[in-house]
Amino acid sequence: xxxxxxxxxxxxxxxxxxxxxxxxxxxxxxxxxxxxxxxxxxxxxxxxxxxxxxxxxxxxxxxxxxxxxxxxxxxxxxxxxxxxxxxxxxxxxxxxxxxxxxxxxxxxxxxxxxxxxxxxxxxxxxxxxxxxxxxxxxxxxxxxxxxxxxxxxxxxxxxxxxxxxxxxxxxxxxxxxxxxxxxxxxxxxxxxxxxxxxxxxxxxxxxxxxxxxxxxxxxxxxxxxxxxxxxxxxxxxxxxxxxxxxxxxxxxxxxxxxxxxxxxxxx
Amino acid sequence: xxxxxxxxxxxxxxxxxxxxxxxxxxxxxxxxxxxxxxxxxxxxxxxxxxxxxxxxxxxxxxxxxxxxxxxxxxxxxxxxxxxxxxxxxxxxxxxxxxxxxxxxxxxxxxxxxxxxxxxxxxxxxxxxxxxxxxxxxxxxxxxxxxxxxxxxxxxxxxxxxxxxxxxxxxxxxxxxxxxxxxxxxxxxxxxxxxxxxxxxxxxxxxxxxxxxxxxxxxxxxxxxxxxxxxxxxxxxxxxxxxxxxxxxxxxxxxxxxxxxxxxxxx
Numbered sequence: 001x002x003x004x005x006x007x008x009x010x011x012x013x014x015x016x017x018x019x020x021x022x023x024x025x026x027x028x029x030x031x032x033x034x035x036x037x038x039x040x041x042x043x044x045x046x047x048x049x050x051x052x053x054x055x056x057x058x059x060x061x062x063x064x065x066x067x068x069x070x071x072x073x074x075x076x077x078x079x080x081x082x083x084x085x086x087x088x089x090x091x092x093x094x095x096x097x098x099x100x101x102x103x104x105x106x107x108x109x110x111x112x113x114x115x116x117x118x119x120x121x122x123x124x125x126x127x128x129x130x131x132x133x134x135x136x137x138x139x140x141x142x143x144x145x146x147x148x149x150x151x152x153x154x155x156x157x158x159x160x161x162x163x164x165x166x167x168x169x170x171x172x173x174x175x176x177x178x179x180x181x182x183x184x185x186x187x188x189x190x191x192x193x194x195x196x197x198x199x200x201x202x203x204x205x206x207x208x209x210x211x212x213x214x215x216x217x218x219x220x221x222x223x224x225x226x227x228x229x230x231x232x233x234x235x236x237x238x239x240x241x242x243x244x245x246x247x248x249x250x251x252x253x254x255x256x257x258x259x260x261x262x263x264x265x266x267x
Numbered sequence: 268x269x270x271x272x273x274x275x276x277x278x279x280x281x282x283x284x285x286x287x288x289x290x291x292x293x294x295x296x297x298x299x300x301x302x303x304x305x306x307x308x309x310x311x312x313x314x315x316x317x318x319x320x321x322x323x324x325x326x327x328x329x330x331x332x333x334x335x336x337x338x339x340x341x342x343x344x345x346x347x348x349x350x351x352x353x354x355x356x357x358x359x360x361x362x363x364x365x366x367x368x369x370x371x372x373x374x375x376x377x378x379x380x381x382x383x384x385x386x387x388x389x390x391x392x393x394x395x396x397x398x399x400x401x402x403x404x405x406x407x408x409x410x411x412x413x414x415x416x417x418x419x420x421x422x423x424x425x426x427x428x429x430x431x432x433x434x435x436x437x438x439x440x441x442x443x444x445x446x447x448x449x450x451x452x453x454x455x456x457x458x459x460x461x462x463x464x465x466x467x468x469x470x471x472x473x474x475x476x477x478x479x480x481x482x483x484x485x486x487x488x489x490x491x492x493x494x495x496x497x498x499x500x501x502x503x504x505x506x507x508x509x510x511x512x513x514x515x516x517x518x519x520x521x522x523x524x525x526x527x528x529x530x531x532x533x
Contacts, residue, residue: 161344161346161348162348162350164312164315164317164342164344164348165342165344165348167315167316167317168315168316168317168340168341168342169341169361169362169407171361171362175361179350179353179361180350180361183350183352183353258352260387261351261352261353261387261388261389262351262389
C-alpha cells in the first residue's frame, strides 16, 4: 500500500500572538449583552438591566454621593495597599534571603495566612474601637502574609550567579537592589500587586460594612437593608471600573516595560 | 605582582589545597590546566573575593593599599552572565560609575559590537554574548582579568577569532595580567606565557611550562613539538586523578552549591 504523501500546501506559518486591541473590550461588551438578556428574562427587581444601573450610577454621581463614598474607599484601599506591599515585600525578602529567619517565622506566617479576614476585622474593632486605624490595620494584617509568601519565593529564586557578578564588580547596595535584584523580583511584585489590589478592595468593603459611616461598603450595607439592587450593582460597577482602569493604565504598561527584554526580536 | 598563598582550603570536609602558592607578574598570562574538580575555578573565586573561606593570604605587590585596588579585578565567567533585562551598553554601564560611561561606545566599536549596543542579550549569539562579557571585563580597566574557560562551547572559528582578539587586547594593555583556566592544551600553548598543570590530592602544581613570549614564534611547528609533550603530562595527571582523586566531582558540586543572596555593600 502506498503511504499518503504529505501535502506541503497544508504547512502554514505559525499564527502571530498579537491580538486585535479592540477584542478585550468586546468581551466586556458581550458580558453586558448577556446581563441585558438575563435581566429582561428575569424579575427586574432581582436583576435590573444595565441601563437601570447606569441611571442609578449617574444619579449618585450628580448628587455627589458617589464621589464621597468612592473617595473614602479609594483612600482606604490606597493606604492599606501601600502599607501591605511595603511590609510584605520587606518581610518576604528577609525570609527568602535568610533561611534561619524563615524557619523562625514560617509557623507565624502560615497562621496569619489562614486567619479568617472577618475574625481580624471584628477583633480589631473590639480592641481599637470603630476607628479608621482599626479599619486600615485590619486590611493590612490580612494582606501582608500573601505579599510576604509571594516575595519569599521571589527572593529564593534570585540567581546566585548574579550575586557573584555584583561581588566581583563591587556594585553598590543601591544599584544592586535597583538594577539586579528588583528586575528579578518584578514578576513576583506584579503578582503581589495584582492579587493585592483585588483582595484589598474586597476586604475594605467588609471593613466599611461592619464599622464605618462612609465608603462603598457602607453604601452597599444601606442598599442591602433597603433591597436596592440597582444601587448595589451601581457601586460595585463603579469600583470595578476603577480597578480595571488601574490595571490598564498602571499595571499592564509596567508589566510590558518589565517584560520588554523577553521578546526574541527585542532591540 | 599578585600573590596568593593558601595554607589550607577545605571543601566538603576534604582538603582541596594545602600550602599552595601562586604568583602572577604584571602583564603576564598564566594558564591553569588540569582535570575537572582539581580546584581551578576555586582559585579564581578566591582571588575574585567570591569565596573568602580559606586560611592564607591574598595580596598585591608589597605595600599597596587594598582600598586602592577597588575595581581592579574583573572576571569572565564560563557563561556570559549578562543581565537579560539590560541592553548590551547597559550591561557595561552597570559595572562602572556614571562619569565613566564615555568608555562604552569606543570599547563596543573596538570589539565589533557597536551595532548591538541597544540589543538585549537574548538576541545575541553565544559568541557575541561572550564578546560583551569580555568588553565588560575590560571596561573597568582592570589590573587582573580572571577567565574561566571563556571560549568553551564556541564553534572553532569564533573561538579562534576571540583568541586573536585577546592577543590584541594584551598588546593594547600590556600591564593587564590574565589568569586563564582551560582544559584545552592547544589553547593554553597558543595563549599562555606560563602554564601550571594542577592535580593530585590536595591539589598542587605537578608540571610547569614556560614558553617564548612572542606569539609570532608559536607557529604550527612549535605546537607540533610542544603539544604532545604537554598532553602526555596532562594525561598522566588526569589518570592519576582517576585513581586518587575520585572525590573531584563531589568537590565540584560543593563549589557549585548556590548560596542565598546577600544584598551587601560593594
